[in-house]
Each structure stands twice: as C-alpha cells, then as structure tokens.
Amino acid sequence: MRRAISAAAAAAALALAVSACGGGTPEQPAATATGAAEPSGQVTWWDTSDATHEGPVFQELIKEFQAKYPKITVNYVNVPFAEAQNKFKTAAQSGSGAPDVLRTEVGWVAEFASLGYLAPLDGTPAVDKPEDFLASPASSGKYDGKTYAVPQVTDTLGLLYNKKLLEKAGHDAPPKTFAELKQTALDVKSKTGAEGLALNVDAYFLLPFIYGEGGDLLDVTTKKITVASPQSVAGVKVVEDLITSGAAAKPAIQDSYNNAQAAFKEGKVAMIFNGPWSNTDNLGGKVFKNDPDNFGIAPVPAGTAKAGAPTGGHDYAVYAGSQNLDASYLFVQFMDSAESQAKIAGKLGLLPTRQSAYTMPEAAANDMIGKWKEPMAAAVQRPWIPEGGQLFQPLVEGYQKLAAGQQGAEPMMQGVAKAYQGLLKGWSL
Amino acid sequence: MTAQVADGTAAGTPARGRARDPMRRGRAYSRHWYAWAMCAPVVIVTLVLVGYPLVRGIYLSLTDATEANMGRTIGMNVIPSTYEFVGLANYTAIVTSAEFLSRLGWTVVWTVACVALHYGLGLGLAMLLNRPVRLRSLYRMLLVLPWAVPVFVSAFIWRYLLNGEFGVVNAMLRAVGFAGVTWLDDPFWAKVSVIGVNVWLGVPFMMLALLGGLQAIPRELYEAAEVDGASPWQRFRHITLPGLRPVSSTVVLLGTIWTFNQFPVIFLVTKGGPGGSSEILVTYAYRQAFEGIRNYSGSAAWGVLILALLVVMAVVYRRALRRAGEAW
Numbered sequence: 001m002r003r004a005i006s007a008a009a010a011a012a013a014l015a016l017a018v019s020a021c022g023g024g025t026p027e028q029p030a031a032t033a034t035g036a037a038e039p040s041g042q043v044t045w046w047d048t049s050d051a052t053h054e055g056p057v058f059q060e061l062i063k064e065f066q067a068k069y070p071k072i073t074v075n076y077v078n079v080p081f082a083e084a085q086n087k088f089k090t091a092a093q094s095g096s097g098a099p100d101v102l103r104t105e106v107g108w109v110a111e112f113a114s115l116g117y118l119a120p121l122d123g124t125p126a127v128d129k130p131e132d133f134l135a136s137p138a139s140s141g142k143y144d145g146k147t148y149a150v151p152q153v154t155d156t157l158g159l160l161y162n163k164k165l166l167e168k169a170g171h172d173a174p175p176k177t178f179a180e181l182k183q184t185a186l187d188v189k190s191k192t193g194a195e196g197l198a199l200n201v202d203a204y205f206l207l208p209f210i211y212g213e214g215g216d217l218l219d220v221t222t223k224k225i226t227v228a229s230p231q232s233v234a235g236v237k238v239v240e241d242l243i244t245s246g247a248a249a250k251p252a253i254q255d256s257y258n259n260a261q262a263a264f265k266e267g268k269v270a271m272i273f274n275g276p277w278s279n280t281d282n283l284g285g286k287v288f289k290n291d292p293d294n295f296g297i298a299p300v301p302a303g304t305a306k307a308g309a310p311t312g313g314h315d316y317a318v319y320a321g322s323q324n325l326d327a328s329y330l331f332v333q334f335m336d337s338a339e340s341q342a343k344i345a346g347k348l349g350l351l352p353t354r355q356s357a358y359t360m361p362e363a364a365a366n367d368m369i370g371k372w373k374e375p376m377a378a379a380v381q382r383p384w385i386p387e388g389g390q391l392f393q394p395l396v397e398g399y400q401k402l403a404a405g406q407q408g409a410e411p412m413m414q415g416v417a418k419a420y421q422g423l424l425k426g427w428s429l
Numbered sequence: 430m431t432a433q434v435a436d437g438t439a440a441g442t443p444a445r446g447r448a449r450d451p452m453r454r455g456r457a458y459s460r461h462w463y464a465w466a467m468c469a470p471v472v473i474v475t476l477v478l479v480g481y482p483l484v485r486g487i488y489l490s491l492t493d494a495t496e497a498n499m500g501r502t503i504g505m506n507v508i509p510s511t512y513e514f515v516g517l518a519n520y521t522a523i524v525t526s527a528e529f530l531s532r533l534g535w536t537v538v539w540t541v542a543c544v545a546l547h548y549g550l551g552l553g554l555a556m557l558l559n560r561p562v563r564l565r566s567l568y569r570m571l572l573v574l575p576w577a578v579p580v581f582v583s584a585f586i587w588r589y590l591l592n593g594e595f596g597v598v599n600a601m602l603r604a605v606g607f608a609g610v611t612w613l614d615d616p617f618w619a620k621v622s623v624i625g626v627n628v629w630l631g632v633p634f635m636m637l638a639l640l641g642g643l644q645a646i647p648r649e650l651y652e653a654a655e656v657d658g659a660s661p662w663q664r665f666r667h668i669t670l671p672g673l674r675p676v677s678s679t680v681v682l683l684g685t686i687w688t689f690n691q692f693p694v695i696f697l698v699t700k701g702g703p704g705g706s707s708e709i710l711v712t713y714a715y716r717q718a719f720e721g722i723r724n725y726s727g728s729a730a731w732g733v734l735i736l737a738l739l740v741v742m743a744v745v746y747r748r749a750l751r752r753a754g755e756a757w
Contacts, residue, residue, distance in 0.1 A: 086719065111722060115496055116506035252593050253703045254613040259594050320504035390721030401704035404614060
C-alpha cells in the first residue's frame with residue numbers, strides 16, 4: 001500500500017511539473033510607477049510599416065520619445081504587415097508575447113476590439129485633442145461607442161501614371177472615367193510599346209471599380225449583402241473588359257502587387273492603382289529616380305456613379321493585457337501628435353490624420369501630400385464591423401478566377417455573396 | 430500503435446489468466462510493480478501531450494466555440510464563455526459543402542501523384558547510387574541537399590523561380606525560344622508546379638531510405654540469379670522489389686501521410702491559388718479556421734475529419750499488405 005501511495009505521489013508531482021511547463025497564468029504585474037514620479041516602464045511596439053523605407057523614420061521618432069521620457073524603454077519590432085494580424089491575435093489570445101502597442105490596419109480594429117484584445121482609450125492620454133482628427137480615419141478606431149484606436153495615417157488608392165508614356169500616346173491628362181482609362185491604355189499599348197495598365201489582383205484594388213459603378217460589399221445599416229448587386233457586378237465587368245480587350249496587361253496572380261509595381265517602376269506599364277504608401281518605392285524606380293516629375297498622381301477614374309476608392313490607413317492601438325498601460329498611452333500620444341505626424345508626412349509622404357499636421361511646414365514641404373489631397377477626397381468609408389477582415393479572402397479568390405479567365409463577373413460575385421452569407425450570420429442577400 | 434501491441438505477446442494469455450485466477454494478477458503486480466512505475470512517466474506524458482489535446486479537440490469539434498464566444502480575461506476586458514454543444518453540426522456542414530468533395534478529390538490526386546513520383550524517382554536514383562560510380566559520395570550529398578534546406582526557404586525560392594514575368598524558369602524558356610508558362614497563375618500549371626516542388630523536396634528522403642534497403646539485400650541472391658541466367662528485369666522484379674518491400678511499405682505509408690498533410694508547399698508556393706484551385710484539405714481547413722475570427726470548433730472538426738481519413742487509409746493499406754503476405 002505504501003508503494004502505491006508513493007507511486008501516486010510521484011505521478012501527481014510529475015503531472016504538476018508538466019502543467020507548470022505549459023505556461024500557466026502570467027504573474028500579476030508589479031504596479032507601474034504612477035503619481036508624481038517620472039513615467040517608466042517598457043513599451044513593445046509592433047510596427048507593420050515597410051521595414052526598409054518607412055521603419056527607420058519611425059525609429060527616429062522613437063529616439064525623440066526616449067529623450068523626452070528617459071525612463072521608458074521602447075522595444076521596436078518590425079512585423080511584416082501580412083503576418084501581423086494573425087500573429088497579434090495568437091499572442092493576444094494566449095496572453096504571452098503580445099506587444100503593448102500595435103500599428104493596426106484600420107479594418108482590423110473592430111475585430112480586435114470585439115474580441116476584447118484592445119484597451120479602451122477614452123479619457124487616457126492616448127486620445128489627445130480628438131477634435132483635430134479627420135472624421136473618416138477617426139471613425140475606424142471606434143467600436144461600440146468607445147475609442148479603441150487612434151489613426152496614425154490615412155490613405156486610399158489613386159491612379160499612378162507615367163507622364164511621359166501618356167504624353168507619347170497623345171494624352172496630356174490622366175483618364176477621368178473608366179472609358180477614358182481603357183482608351184488611354186489601348187493608346188499607350190499601340191503607340192509606345194509599353195503596356196497601358198497593370199492590375200493588382202487583390203480585393204482591395206477591386207473596390208474602386210465596384211464603388212465607381214455605385215456598388216459596395218455590404219450595406220451595414222440594413223444588414224444586407226450587396227456584393228452581388230447589379231451595380232457591384234457592373235464594376236467587375238469593367239475589370240473583365242479591361243483584361244479581355246487587352247487594355248490591361250494579363251495580370252499576374254501570384255505576387256500580383258510586386259509584379260505590377262516592378263512593371264510600373266521599370267517603365268513597362270504606364271498606369272497602376274496604388275496608394276501613398278508606395279510613393280517612396282515608386283520614386284526609387286528606374287523611370288522616376290532622376291525624373292520625379294514624370295510621376296503622376298490622379299484620383300481613381302470614375303464609373304457611371306462616381307469616383308471612389310477605399311479608405312485605408314493604420315491606427316495605434318494598445319493591448320488590453322499590457323503591463324505598461326500608462327507608458328503605452330504616453331507612447332501613442334507622442335507618436336500620434338501633430339508634430340510627429342508632420343515629420344512622417346514630410347519624410348515619407350504619408351498622409352496625416354490630423355488637420356493641423358497638414359499646415360505644418362514639415363508636411364507641406366513634401367509635395368506628395370498636396371498631390372494626394374484630390375484622390376483622398378474620393379475616399380469611401382469601409383464597413384467597420386468585426387467580420388470586416390474576413391471579407392477580402394472570398395473576394396480575392398473570385399478576382400483570381402476572373403483574372404485567370406475561369407469565371408465571369410456575374411457568377412464570380414454570386415460566389416462571393418454566398419461566401420459572405422456563411423460569414424455574416426443574420427444578414428440578408 | 431495499440432493494435433500492434435495487441436497483436437503481439439500480450440494478446441490471449443492474460444485474458445484467460447484473469448478469468449481463472451484473480452489472485453495471480455495481484456501477485457504479478459506485486460512482483461512487477463517496478464516495471465509499471467518505470468512506464469508511468471511515459472504513459473502520463475503521452476496522455477498529457479497527445480491524449481488531452483486529442484480529446485479536447487474532439488470535444489471542441491462538437492461545440493460552436495469560436496474566438497468570440499470563448500471566455501477569457503485580458504487586462505480590463507472580461508469576456509464570458511457562451512459557446513454551446515451542437516453535436517455533429519460542424520461535421521455535417523463540412524461534409525455537405527460543395528467545397529469538401531472537390532478539395533478531397535484534388536488532395537487525393539496530389540497525394541497519389543506526389544508519392545508515386547517520390548517513390549519512382551527515389552528508387553531510380555537509389556539504384557544508380559547503389560552501384561560503384563566515381564564521386565558517389567558527392568552525388569549522394571548533392572541529392573540529399575533539397576532535404577536539408579528548410580521547407581519554407583525552398584518554397585519561397587521556388588515561388589520566385591516560377592514567377593510568370595520575372596522568374597528564372599520562364600527566362601530560361603524564353604532564352605531558348607519558347608513562350609513562358611504562367612506557372613502559378615493558371616489552375617492546371619499551378620497544380621503541376623506544386624507537385625513538382627513537393628517531388629523535388631521529397632525525393633531525397635525516399636532515395637536515402639531505399640538506398641538503405643538496397644544495401645540490405647544480400648549480393649549472393651543477385652549472383653545466384655545471374656548464374657541461373659535471369660535477365661536484369663527479372664532480377665529487379667524478383668529480387669530487388671521483394672527485398673525492398675519492408676522498407677517500401679513503411680516509406681510509402683509515411684510519404685502518403687506527409688504529403689496528405691503537406692501544408693507549407695501549397696500554402697507558401699501558391700497560397701492555394703489561383704482562385705483556391707490548388708488548395709488541399711489542410712490548407713483549406715486552415716483558411717476556414719484561422720482567417721478572421723477564429724473558428725475553433727470548425728477547425729477541430731476539420732482536424733478530426735482529416736485524422737479519420739488518414740486512419741482509414743492506413744488501416745486499408747495495412748490490410749492490403751497483410752493480404753499480400755507481409756507481416757507488418
């Protein structure tokens with residue numbers, strides 16, 4: 001009997017040891033310095049911006065922050081944009097490895113907030129002069145009546161073009177409608193030897209065509225899935241026509257974005273759709289490097305309804321489980337101040353989300369900011385719902401089928417609508 | 430694994446002993462308690478590491494748990510658990526979806542094509558390397574190289590090599606006057622591409638395993654056959670293949686399971702595209718489960734379903750081998 005007991009005890013001890021290895025609960029944080037003492041702590045920031053072009057500018061800002069708050073250490077981690085969403089969710093959910101502050105895409109905020117991963121920021125230093133923010137970007141940080149994120153940059157898509165190629169084809173101005181877009185592209189193709197338009201087979205880049213014809217993915221107020229509406233389908237038909245008529249080069253499906261960018265920068269194609277985040281990248285390309293004036297920016301062309309491109313951008317959000325909340329709020333406050341935004345705008349041409357930043361000399365010095373003003377006026381709000389992040393996968397799969405010639409516009413959008421029905425419980429078609 | 434144990438020495442005798450003499454079991458225990466105690470850590474660790482997740486997975490697959498309705502506390506946010514037991518709803522939803530059958534069909538094609546090529550090419554190379562050639566060890570080393578490179582590195586390299594416009598493969602084709610192929614952008618060629626990449630990755634293992642098997646076949650058999658006037662084909666058919674059978678049956682089963690669940694190649698080379706055409710069951714299940722708000726119950730159901738498919742496959746395969754006279 002004694003042997004049996006000792007064996008059982010050994011087994012129990014072992015089980016304990018094993019479960020202890022499995023992580024367990026994180027210890028409660030030692031209270032961070034509060035009150036009159038100088039703020040201290042450690043802030044880990046996941047930056048999802050481009051590590052080679054944009055990252056260094058943010059790191060400069062961090063140096064200034066550390067000079068101001070010497071007792072707060074900032075851990076800068078650059079996480080590739082494509083991985084950030086999943087990585088953050090895994091870390092946030094398991095309670096270990098999540099950053100204190102995250103640069104999140106505007107579309108992710110509602111999802112993260114609905115899952116309880118984000119700290120509400122109302123009444124904290126992180127929301128500093130909220131009346132200064134532009135309305136549309138600021139709305140992306142709100143969920144269920146609370147503020148969960150503050151906007152860092154805003155963006156949209158515009159028509160980027162190679163002025164010389166367009167001139168060679170006999171067009172002094174960029175196309176303003178889809179019909180002109182097609183004609184201009186065909187002229188470029190026949191007169192210059194370059195391709196007219198390169199499409200990026202990605203859901204986000206399909207939206208200007210859908211908005212242009214008056215369509216949308218969803219109608220949030222009536223809880224209706226509108227992705228297969230006649231207007232939305234008409235938008236996709238424009239794309240179909242651009243591809244079949246040869247106005248757009250046969251789009252690459254894998255690495256579509258990079259292929260289109262490379263072709264544009266090499267001067268192999270005259271026009272692409274892209275956003276302000278690509279400014280630096282474009283201006284480093286072969287045909288723009290020594291000739292920045294050759295780089296043209298225009299609003300996306302209009303369809304029969306209007307010219308519209310999706311509102312994009314990034315926000316700062318604070319992880320609810322952060323052990324350094326106070327330091328994190330201060331960090332967000334500093335990084336999102338008008339001065340910081342103006343600095344970033346000046347160096348990278350990214351669009352500020354604060355009205356006051358636009359008038360600051362540092363921002364005004366970058367002529368990209370002025371050039372993007374007109375495209376920004378056409379930006380359309382996206383549905384800020386928790387499922388927002390899931391809407392793109394079915395759409396991109398459909399777009400791939402369309403671009404590969406497997407499916408026409410109508411069945412493609414019907415398929416997408418069906419996928420949305422599975423995602424959005426209680427929505428009608 | 431348990432089946433193997435039951436087939437062996439343990440089967441039969443204890444059952445009779447138990448029925449006849451309950452005292453004997455007690456005596457056997459008091460004599461062999463030490464052995465039990467020595468086994469206990471392994472049993473417990475196995476239960477904790479394998480048993481618990483498996484049971485929990487099966488349980489989750491019968492609920493409607495997602496990232497949104499599973500309870501958790503993060504800092505100031507407290508979310509209560511609100512998921513419920515839903516029985517087999519997840520399974521019926523998966524099996525009745527149109528996607529499931531088409532994905533299963535392509536997964537089977539993918540597995541059969543990959544394993545057949547792995548085995549065929551691996552056997553060919555192993556036989557070449559089994560004979561005395563100059564620089565044999567150099568060849569062996571070069572042929573093992575693809576296996577030594579991490580899969581994700583190879584997958585990314587291939588993705589760039591196969592790029593339609595800027596890829597090296599198309600550049601070489603164009604250089605000799607062919608038109609480029611849209612390797613990853615056309616559903617058919619995308620499938621060919623992923624099979625090619627996976628074959629490139631998997632052949633070294635097959636080659637090594639079969640080379641080991643070849644070297645275990647006694648030379649005398651070949652010499653005797655030669656004396657008897659057997660042709661090379663006859664020697665291959667009647668000595669090499671039967672001699673390799675113990676190795677082959679194992680590596681084919683392993684290869685099938687690996688290929689069936691070969692996530693990184695598909696996910697990194699084509700991302701399942703274009704339009705989801707090269708998506709196999711595991712990558713499709715991943716998408717269903719981990720895109721957007723995570724669907725834990727759905728992913729668990731997919732996992733259990735894939736496991737069940739593989740178990741059925743393994744059982745059928747073992748039966749077939751046993752019928753062919755193979756004690757496995």
